[in-house]
Amino acid sequence: xxxxxxxxxxxxxxxxxxxxxxxxxxxxxxxxxxxxxxxxxxxxxxxxxxxxxxxxxxxxxxxxxxxxxxxxxxxxxxxxxxxxxxxxxxxxxxxxxxxxxxxxxxxxxxxxxxx
Amino acid sequence: xxxxxxxxxxxxxxxxxxxxxxxxxxxxxxxxxxxxxxxxxxxxxxxxxxxxxxxxxxxxxxxxxxxxxxxxxxxxxxxxxxxxxxxxxxxxxxxxxxxxxxxxxxxxxxxxxxxxxxxxxxxx
Numbered sequence: 001x002x003x004x005x006x007x008x009x010x011x012x013x014x015x016x017x018x019x020x021x022x023x024x025x026x027x028x029x030x031x032x033x034x035x036x037x038x039x040x041x042x043x044x045x046x047x048x049x050x051x052x053x054x055x056x057x058x059x060x061x062x063x064x065x066x067x068x069x070x071x072x073x074x075x076x077x078x079x080x081x082x083x084x085x086x087x088x089x090x091x092x093x094x095x096x097x098x099x100x101x102x103x104x105x106x107x108x109x110x111x112x113x114x115x
Numbered sequence: 116x117x118x119x120x121x122x123x124x125x126x127x128x129x130x131x132x133x134x135x136x137x138x139x140x141x142x143x144x145x146x147x148x149x150x151x152x153x154x155x156x157x158x159x160x161x162x163x164x165x166x167x168x169x170x171x172x173x174x175x176x177x178x179x180x181x182x183x184x185x186x187x188x189x190x191x192x193x194x195x196x197x198x199x200x201x202x203x204x205x206x207x208x209x210x211x212x213x214x215x216x217x218x219x220x221x222x223x224x225x226x227x228x229x230x231x232x233x234x235x236x237x238x239x
Contacts (some may be wrong), residue, residue, distance in 0.1 A: 020206065023199055030196070045169040052163060072152070075145045098154075107156055115163040
């Protein structure tokens with residue numbers, strides 16, 4: 001047996017699983033919304049707001065958006081890590097992505113609970 | 116090993132296999148979706164806020180520029196969705212063999228483009 005010295009921050013597997021779990025949450029939500037759009041005859045304002053006024057749908061929507069933001073963070077982090085070689089620019093972009101996603105989350109709550 | 120040995124990359128003849136292109140486009144489409152997030156959230160907000168903003172949105176979406184934007188987002192979404200499901204299947208050991216992987220990457224391209232055209236036609 002080779003005595004390997006395991007190094008690293010050990011977030012690889014956690015993020016790998018996270019990316020797949022969030023993907024499954026989003027697929028479920030997308031199929032639900034697509035089914036609603038396909039089955040409903042016409043989408044007017046009352047039907048559209050009626051859908052999101054339902055508390056289960058509203059919570060499911062927030063769960064979807066939360067999964068989306070986690071998924072986007074891992075994806076954007078990988079892209080930035082792979083292509084931005086200048087350390088301070090890379091750090092700045094990571095911070096910008098995190099701040100943007102947190103802002104989107106706050107905005108999402110305002111959108112979903114604000115009508 | 117001699118680090119300075121000459122390299123010859125025949126750039127005109129080197130071609131990515133289709134699975135590599137699908138994988139690359141998965142990144143590109145993911146990036147595009149991330150960048151379009153603020154506009155998509157804005158659309159959701161205006162579709163829900165009031166009957167006035169909802170109706171106003173109907174007018175805005177008639178504009179060719181917004182239709183073009185939505186078509187782009189549509190393709191990015193469809194491609195990311197299909198390629199993502201392919202990756203999930205590969206994670207579960209489905210379609211790992213080379214021939215299957217090539218076939219499924221072709222299906223991802225075809226299905227995502229077809230869905231984009233199908234929904235794009237309704238949009239335009």
